Amino acid sequence: MKRLLILTVAAFFLLPSLFSCTKEQSSPFFKRTEVGLFDTVCTFGTTGPGEDFTPIADALFEELARLDLLFDCYEENETVSNLATVNAMAGIAPVKVDALLIDFFLYIDTLPPALLEKVHPVTGALTILWKNAQKEGVPPSKEALHEASAHINYRHLVIDAQASTLYLTDPAARLDVGAFAKGFAAKHCAALLADRGVENYLLDLGGNISAKGYDPRTKKMWTLGVDDPAREDESALGIFPATDCTLSTTAGDKRFFVYQGKNYHHVIDPATLFPADSEFLSVTVCAADPALADALSTTLFILPKEEGQALIKDLRSADPTLSALYCKKDGTLFSTEGFPKKEGPSLSDNGILPALLLLLLPLLACVFLLIIKNKARFMPFVKKHPDFFSKRNLLFLGIVLLLCILLPLLPSLFGSKGKSGEAVIRYRGQTVKTLPLKEDCEYLFSCPEGENMIVVEGGKVFVSSADCQGGDCVKSPPLDESDGLSVIACLPHNMTVTVKREGAP
Secondary structure, three states, X not given: OHHHHHHHXXXXXXXXXXXXXXXXXXXXXXXXXXXXXXXXXXXXXXXXXXXXXXXXXXXXXXXXXXXXXXXXOOOOOOOOOOHHHHHHOOOOOOEEOOHHHHHHHHHHHOOOHHHXXXXXXXXXXXXXXXXXXXXXXXXXOHHHHHHHHOOOOHHHEEEEOOOOEXXXXXXXXXXXXXXXXXXXXXXXXXXXXXXXXXXXXXEEEOOEEEEEOOEOXXXXXXXXXXXXXXXXXXXXXXXXXXXXXXXXXXXXXXXXXXXOOEEEEOOEEOOOOEEOOXXXXXXXXXXXXXXXXXXXXXXXXXXXXXXXXXXXXXXXXOOOOOEEEEEEOOXXXXXXXXXXXXXXXXXXXXXXXXXXXXXXXXXXXXXXHHXXXXXXXXXXXXXXXXXOOOHHHHHHHHHHHHHHHHXXXXXXXXXXXXXXXXXXXXXXXXXXXXXXXOOOEEEEEEEOOEEEEEEEEOOEEXXXXXXXXXXXXXXXXXXXXXXXXXXXXXXXXXXXXXXXXXXXX
């Protein structure tokens, strides 16, 4: 009896620790999200000392704002000559610009011709027609498209690196760098973060997600989700491990309009002058170079499958990580060589381990009953120790094992996971309200652009209703404290909802 007591006491202390070790120790994860930069949602996240995060995030977003201003092709600025200035001076005179813009276009010059045939920066005369069409809900006329086609030649741009000037020789030509700007910004900011000693981070610039180093919380690679374009609830096609690379996705499901029953998305094929008649719902590119990943994902979305795969094969010699994941129109996936392998759920994922262990309880009960009923057959030495398998001892052992299983599950079953933080509502980057996740409540966010009803329920926050166009914020899944870079964004209202962990800055 003494030996049994010692074994059960040891099991009582050891088994919970074994089960609890299946969950990684969590360290603080800090993130900041801003809406509007590059006309999208930008999020930066990292782990480490909280006092270091704020100045680094301030510097990062200040630089992103500067880049957004420089790359703006449609609105001039009094303080700086940007790409809108170059457009305004087309056919008139060269424009002296920031050295970073010269570096940007010199980088584009290094891209392969096959890519620049489908995606290049002198397509503004065409893309502006489709931007206006999206606002009006009516496609451009064939006559207007034909006229624009004469002004979308990359040769119209003259780059003078020595004088730091840009010049469009065709008065009707216009720049549009939408396929390049976010990727180049991520590439530029990677150097900024490296200079500040940030070794492990995630940077998401509207679907262009750069993963650097590893996740210190798990001591493993970062895990990145790729949106499923066939689902309105923003479900993921899969979760993929990534380090020192960028995943960039191009899809036609985010910006589009419907005219006479036909869908017109925002990815324009210069060859047809219309939205690309793509074979795919989305294309995700993995590359070490964020700028290449950005431009290449757009190119592969336009190109036929065989031509796209040939282009990737040609480029892989310079970057072995270069690869792509295609989502076909029927929802099936296929990937090129080297794309990160999709991760499946692990036993430590929330809910899986508790469910598995609870399923084992009836089996354990059956085993105990079987031993009680046929103890002599299973344990020959019972004759030498007749009291070892007495009903009282077996009942005691069963209770102890049951406690060993249930005790480590109590925090996940009844704990406060996801309820100790708070939801942060921001308007144009400024915090307007915080809501504790431990208290169910509703908050009506109101701004000049419209209203959103934000609800906290059961430790999660979500948008229940909104008067914005498209309603993407309402379709976004609820957030809790376990979410990393996840954000609920309402671009028409310049509003975001994120979750801040307790104690985070």
